[in-house]
Amino acid sequence: METSPSSQVVTDSASTLPASSSAGSSHLSSLNLALGNPIAHHVQNPEPMTEDPLWYQHAVFYEVLLRSFGDANGDGMGDLAGLTAHLDYLQWLGVDCLWLPPFYPSPMQDGGYDISNFMDINPIYGSLDDFRTLVEGVHNRGMRILVDIPLNHTSDQHPWFQSSRSNPSGPYGDYYVWRDDDSGYPDARVIFVDSETSNWTFDPVRKQYFWHRFFSSQPDLNYENPDVQREILTIIRFWAGFGVDGFRLDAVPYLFEEEGTNGENLPKTHEFIARIRQMIDAEFPGTILLAEANQWPEDVVEYFGTEERPECHMCFHFPVMPRIFYSLKEGNAQAIRSILMTTPDIPTTAQWSTFLRNHDELTLEMVTDQERAQMYSWYATDQRMRANVGIRRRLAPLLDNSLTQIQLANILLFSLPGSPYVYYGDEIGMGDNIWLPDRDGVRTPMQWIPEANAGFSQAAPADLNLPVISSLSYNPSAVNVQSQLEQPHSLLHWMRNTLAVRKAHPVFGDGALVLLPTDNPAVLAFVRHNAEETILCAMNIADSAQATTVDVDGCAGSSVTDLFSGSVFPSIAEDGSLRLTFAARGYYWFSLSH
Numbered sequence: 001m002e003t004s005p006s007s008q009v010v011t012d013s014a015s016t017l018p019a020s021s022s023a024g025s026s027h028l029s030s031l032n033l034a035l036g037n038p039i040a041h042h043v044q045n046p047e048p049m050t051e052d053p054l055w056y057q058h059a060v061f062y063e064v065l066l067r068s069f070g071d072a073n074g075d076g077m078g079d080l081a082g083l084t085a086h087l088d089y090l091q092w093l094g095v096d097c098l099w100l101p102p103f104y105p106s107p108m109q110d111g112g113y114d115i116s117n118f119m120d121i122n123p124i125y126g127s128l129d130d131f132r133t134l135v136e137g138v139h140n141r142g143m144r145i146l147v148d149i150p151l152n153h154t155s156d157q158h159p160w161f162q163s164s165r166s167n168p169s170g171p172y173g174d175y176y177v178w179r180d181d182d183s184g185y186p187d188a189r190v191i192f193v194d195s196e197t198s199n200w201t202f203d204p205v206r207k208q209y210f211w212h213r214f215f216s217s218q219p220d221l222n223y224e225n226p227d228v229q230r231e232i233l234t235i236i237r238f239w240a241g242f243g244v245d246g247f248r249l250d251a252v253p254y255l256f257e258e259e260g261t262n263g264e265n266l267p268k269t270h271e272f273i274a275r276i277r278q279m280i281d282a283e284f285p286g287t288i289l290l291a292e293a294n295q296w297p298e299d300v301v302e303y304f305g306t307e308e309r310p311e312c313h314m315c316f317h318f319p320v321m322p323r324i325f326y327s328l329k330e331g332n333a334q335a336i337r338s339i340l341m342t343t344p345d346i347p348t349t350a351q352w353s354t355f356l357r358n359h360d361e362l363t364l365e366m367v368t369d370q371e372r373a374q375m376y377s378w379y380a381t382d383q384r385m386r387a388n389v390g391i392r393r394r395l396a397p398l399l400d401n402s403l404t405q406i407q408l409a410n411i412l413l414f415s416l417p418g419s420p421y422v423y424y425g426d427e428i429g430m431g432d433n434i435w436l437p438d439r440d441g442v443r444t445p446m447q448w449i450p451e452a453n454a455g456f457s458q459a460a461p462a463d464l465n466l467p468v469i470s471s472l473s474y475n476p477s478a479v480n481v482q483s484q485l486e487q488p489h490s491l492l493h494w495m496r497n498t499l500a501v502r503k504a505h506p507v508f509g510d511g512a513l514v515l516l517p518t519d520n521p522a523v524l525a526f527v528r529h530n531a532e533e534t535i536l537c538a539m540n541i542a543d544s545a546q547a548t549t550v551d552v553d554g555c556a557g558s559s560v561t562d563l564f565s566g567s568v569f570p571s572i573a574e575d576g577s578l579r580l581t582f583a584a585r586g587y588y589w590f591s592l593s594h
């Protein structure tokens with residue numbers, strides 16, 4: 001077998017773990033051991049962060065829930081020091097940037113998205129000093145960190161709300177959206193349909209109704225009030241001052257309300273995001289903004305702004321995600337093709353954020369009614385698997401724990417336009433627990449080792465914040481980091497190797513996409529190209545072997561080299577056609593050259 005220079009295969013054996021070194025503090029090493037961290041003694045070499053201002057176009061992101069990753073103080077709740085102790089693992093995996101959901105003081109009615117103080121750390125996670133240590137540890141390993149700012153609402157326990165309800169004419173009286181009745185903004189949909197019937201709730205203290213797009217314990221801020229806008233800028237400055245590399249702007253479409261509209265994506269909302277961007281560019285250049293806007297592509301692209309008035313550097317691409325799952329069950333690539341065809345171009349400095357799963361339900365807001373019904377019947381046969389307008393399950397159980405399906409879903413994630421976001425635990429195929437309330441079923445402790453509490457915590461099992469998965473196929477003996485490190489062909493090694501191959505080809509991050517015609521609807525084929533290279537991605541979405549002829553227009557006679565193995569395939573014919581055969585759920589990444 002020949003290996004081409006472009007082939008960047010990482011040998012997939014446990015022996016590729018980095019050798020021990022004296023780098024790293026002894027405090028963290030002992031914590032590692034206490035946490036059962038299987039790569040504790042393999043300390044990574046320090047690495048500088050890339051200075052590329054467009055780093056986010058080529059980065060691999062990893063969403064990590066503090067409360068479920070590592071519990072350093074043994075109280076049953078994951079914490080900042082616990083995450084810091086596991087940074088070597090994330091560096092080893094090939095993560096470039098962490099995304100941390102909110103860690104601020106909160107009554108935790110919504111996983112911490114209900115904030116009672118935006119400028120501190122929830123003591124269950126540690127202190128501001130622990131946060132500084134985390135940021136330093138992340139940066140020392142050449143990685144970056146995004147923090148999450150829910151700017152649409154606060155907790156009802158926030159002193160602003162407490163003051164607003166009790167002192168309407170005081171300084172915070174106008175921080176929230178108050179009305180005498182609940183008839184305003186009737187065209188705004190209810191988002192948390194499982195628990196809320198209205199976006200208005202009566203407050204017995206102020207004797208008025210307040211507006212909320214999410215739980216009634218999360219009143220919406222009143223963005224018409226310039227003081228509210230100033231407060232949010234202050235909060236962003238506060239965290240930017242810690243050297244974080246970016247902000248996920250949570251629930252961003254809903255900041256303003258307006259009669260006669262659905263209250264989403266309003267021009268005033270865009271104006272305010274542009275104001276945040278202006279401040280960031282002036283005061284913290286290089287820091288990025290990521291929009292969480294669960295909207296159709298033509299509405300989301302507005303959150304990138306324009307060259308004259310930029311808004312966010314990145315936006316989640318919500319509609320492509322359910323279509324990956326839809327296509328996999330249908331065995332047909334059409335749903336993915338059509339959403340790619342209707343996704344507008346984005347500015348050259350912008351980037352999509354793509355994902356398969358996250359800490360929320362697999363949202364089905366961006367599909368048709370018919371597609372939604374079909375997805376429920378395929379993926380959520382049990383009512384307990386559903387939450388709001390979506391499915392509260394993890395990647396592996398959704399895909400029947402089938403390695404080939406999980407790999408294909410990830411190949412799609414890693415080769416479609418955008419920077420991929422991996423949800424913690426999905427790199428080892430963790431399971432879920434549909435008996436836990438709300439979205440907690442997909443937020444259970446990370447499974448490090450096949451022992452008590454999966455190595456997540458030294459607390460008594462009954463004291464864990466959430467129970468470790470105990471089902472037959474997904475309990476820590478069946479699924480854990482340590483045993484997958486030992487197995488060269490585990491999902492974990494496959495993820496690391498595939499990410500390494502992707503990273504060796506920046507075209508996956510910045511290249512244009514050209515969809516290619518095939519004569520088999522089960523096969524998705526497209527080219528990613530930039531000035532330096534052209535890569536042909538071809539995937540058999542079906543669960544059976546398939547053959548197809550791909551029409552690679554403009555590449556007649558090009559040589560075809562498999563990126564994973566370096567194997568040379570027959571060249572593209574003079575008429576631009578390439579005949580391919582696939583195993584069930586098979587895929588190729590080919591480098592094309594003349």
Ligand code: BGC
Nearest residue numbers: 110113150214250251292360
């Ligand atoms: C977060 C959710 C949260 C909601 C309200 C989001 O979109 O991802 O977890 O419940 O905002 O804050």
